[in-house]
Amino acid sequence: MPNPTAAMLVIGDEILSGRTRDANMHHLAGRLTEMGIDLKEVRVVSDDRDAIVAAVRALSATFSNVFTSGGIGPTHDDITADCVAEAMGASIDVRDDARAVLEGHYARQGTEMNAARLRMARIPDGATLIDNPISAAPGFSLGNVHVMAGVPSIFQAMLESLLPGLTGGRPLLSETLRVERPEGEIAGPLGVLAERHGAVSFGSYPFIQDGRFGANIVARSADAQALGAAMEALKATFGEEDG
Amino acid sequence: MPNPTAAMLVIGDEILSGRTRDANMHHLAGRLTEMGIDLKEVRVVSDDRDAIVAAVRALSATFSNVFTSGGIGPTHDDITADCVAEAMGASIDVRDDARAVLEGHYARQGTEMNAARLRMARIPDGATLIDNPISAAPGFSLGNVHVMAGVPSIFQAMLESLLPGLTGGRPLLSETLRVERPEGEIAGPLGVLAERHGAVSFGSYPFIQDGRFGANIVARSADAQALGAAMEALKATFGEEDG
Structure with missing residues (x-):
């Protein structure tokens, strides 16, 4: 059976403007x-509402899973939750379970709940919450779309909450041979x-280091035996320059 | 008049597998x-041929410019030029001008031309070459699609060859105020x-540093005067914590 597939949707003007480098x-x-x-x-x-809605629709129709990052905070430019709800045809409002999570967190911290923070409890009908152990405001899964925060530490924590519940496949194994010869050879x-x-499957990823051309040859397969045979053949052909 | 728009298409299994971090x-x-x-x-x-062709078609129909990176080397997995030709309805074969560039380069280096290297002279009919001052093998512009290498130093050099010929717009100015308060406030x-x-336009980009929550508030406008007024108002509201 083929592995499940995935797409990622990164939402953020700050990456497209070059201000921030995406890490997620x-x-x-x-x-x-x-x-x-x-x-x-x-x-x-x-x-941008239209851009987000169109991308969520296209990706969720094509791949087994869609992971989004960014745009679920309390400020006016955080529109991801509403856009995902629209794309998936779900209604959205402040939900009691998410509000309870936030209220508990703010009560422990001695922080006041306010209208902006309450926006982070807007969760589409039918969605499952994704735990956020760092700042409480939850992500959510709606159908095959998993909505997470953009701050890297929170994105990573939410992902670890989410992954054990997803169906995996045969991990793709890979080995790399570094060849210090130009790709043309x-x-x-x-x-x-x-x-x-x-x-x-073989990929060749060229590099330039200290003015010399080379390539990392990466062999990938879910079949460990086939991968081993391929690596032997690669080394026999190009020499054993690196592991 | 609104600014010209752009999309980027990054072609590469190595980024999707997590092996390489995109820098372009x-x-x-x-x-x-x-x-x-x-x-x-x-x-x-x-x-993947179908994925590349579909993406080039969708992006070139929507935006003023499309910039691609990756997949134009001599190895079997370098299929970008052929895919772009297919997407744009152009025929493609080894072209004399590109072959002359490569032959001159290899002659100066004392390197032999071979069948693999000749693949890098495959350029669609009607395309304009993009100069590659590092390793000679050219990129090309076909319609509004600009095809460049994936190796960052070559991508950057090709981009500098290309940009002076493109139509720009009013640069978007931006200023940032760092506010060490949680976004909820x-x-x-x-x-x-x-x-x-x-x-x-105002964006709020949250961060966590040393366990404390804050946000960079970025104001963007092509209108310097409006931006100045907005920054004054931001500072009056949130305090002048940073420039």
């Missing part, structure tokens, strides 16, 4: 690979190997 | 912001300010 994509990609969920696409869109023999080892 | 998105975002070209969307897709007054200063 790389983290999510690594965790999903470990679980055997194949991340197939990432989109970054601005804090690697390409011919690598193409032959790729034809021969059909159960393994 | 952040660089492109910053350079486009300086030029007054509004980056509206980024997509990351795998080295900031949100109410910030919403009022956002209503009052219609020519300015």
Whole structure:
């Protein structure tokens, strides 16, 4: 059976303007690979209602899981929850279970609840809350869309709350051979190997280091034996420069 | 007149698998912001023909410019040029001008031309070459799609070859006020300010530092005077904690 698939939707003007460098994509990609969920696409869109709704609709119709980051705080530019509800045809309002989580948190902290904070209890009907052990305001899963915060430490904590409940697959195994030769010399023999080892996918990722050209050849497969054979063949072809 | 818009398409399994952290998105975002070209969307897709063709078609139909990174080297997994040609309805083959660039480069280096390297001279009919001062193999612009390498130093060099020929707009100016209070306290007054200063867009980007919650409030506008007034109002409301 093929692995479940996933897409990520990053919501945030600050990334598209170049002010902030996204950190959540790389983290999510690594965790999903470990679980055997194949991340197939990432989109970054601005804090724009139409753009968010269209992206949620397109991605949730195409992939097994959609993970969103950003736009679920208390300020006027936090519109993700409402957009996801609209995209999925759900109604949304302050929900008692989410309000109770926030009230308990603020009571323990001696912080006042106010109208802005109450916005973070707006959760679509039918959604399941995602625990936020850091700042309490929950994320949620609605259908196959998992809505999480953009602050990296909170995104990561929410993800760890969420992942055990998702269906994984066969983790994709990978091994890398670093070859200090230009890709133009690697390409011919690598193409032959790729034809021969059909159960393994080979990627060539070029680099320039100290003015010299090289490439990391990455072999990937869910089949450990096929991967081992491919790595032997790679080393026999290109030499054992690195593990 | 509104600013020209842009989308970026990052092609690469290595980013979706979590092996590599993308660096080109952040660089492109910053350079486009300086030029007054509004980056509206980024997509990351795998080295998959159908996914690349569909993304190029969707983005080139929606935005003024599409910038791609990755997949234009000599190895079997480099399929971007052929996919862009297909998406834009152009034919593609080895082109004499691109072959001449490569042959000159390899002759100077004393490197042999081979079948794999010749693949990098595959350029769609009607495309304009983008100069690559680092490793010679050119990028190209076909219609509004600008195809560049994935290696960051080459991507950046190609971008500097390309940008002077593109139409810019009014650079979006931005100023940031760092407020060391939780967003739940900031949100109410910030919403009022956002209503009052219609020519300015306000974003609130929360952070956690040393266990304390705060937010960077970013005001953006192409109108310097409106931005100045908004910053005065922000400082009057939240205090002048940082510039």
